[in-house]
Amino acid sequence: MDLEIKFTDLLRDRNLKATPKRLELLTVIANYNSAIPYSELQKKLKHFDRVTLYRTLNALLDSGIIHKASVSTDDTYYAMCKEYCTTECHNHKHVHFKCVECLEVSCVDTTNTIQIQIPNVKIQQVDIEVSGVCEKCI
Amino acid sequence: MDLEIKFTDLLRDRNLKATPKRLELLTVIANYNSAIPYSELQKKLKHFDRVTLYRTLNALLDSGIIHKASVSTDDTYYAMCKEYCTTECHNHKHVHFKCVECLEVSCVDTTNTIQIQIPNVKIQQVDIEVSGVCEKCI
């Protein structure tokens, strides 16, 4: 299926206008093989106004089309959400992994659900950020 | 045991001078009942130069006296390390929990070790950030 048409539908579903900039941003994120760092988005989208890039990212974040993978503090990483994410509920059954060698960040689906319990606390969300050395860099 | 003396020893152990500012910063962090947000440090230490606050925090982070608890993206939180942390090895067997109601961030020791495995990957560090509602706010 044509990505442009798919993204157009995706945006309109969430009551967002399917503008050329949004389609371009989504294409860049989707075509990147892992979670894309903000600095990379800046490089690839130099013709975007700074403010436009921020506002576009925030619009996509708010509507559950993309999500942040904030592994470590240096850069912010963005990746596409799965199909079942909505504005209200992000449902990511995965952890974020960052390779300390190539600095690549990827979303790893977890097969067996990770169970975390804290006494007397109602847990709503669990973010797991893993770092180490990836297959290619070992 | 007197905190001042304890902190003086702690700093000298790590080859850091036990200056009044460092002792004051450590006292503020240690006396806070949970992980203290950066904005709170600024408020309590208005007489610190901005640069001094950053450099002092970084010195303490580098030497493993305090650690960051970067739950969510709004503020950065700092907390004392356990005794067994060194410059080389931070050994935190705990998760960071943030209450979405009172915004308090605390370090929760985990009794049973959390096992995470990713195929073909050498895992070095796992950071777990949990958010939800704490005992007081339920």
Added chain:
DNA sequence: AAATTAAACGCAACATAGTTGCGTTTGTTT
């Protein structure tokens, strides 16, 4: 106890990140 020295500090300046207001442009609807 005074001198020495390397670290710590304060200030100025800079770089980047992120936000807000407002006038203009554009996607979508009628």
Added chain:
DNA sequence: AAACAAACGCAACTATGTTGCGTTTAATTT
């Protein structure tokens, strides 16, 4: 084709974090 709300670009602003450098101070040595 017209109308309208959303999206965009620009300017300006705030917050965050860093670097260089001259001055001060903690720790060491004499």
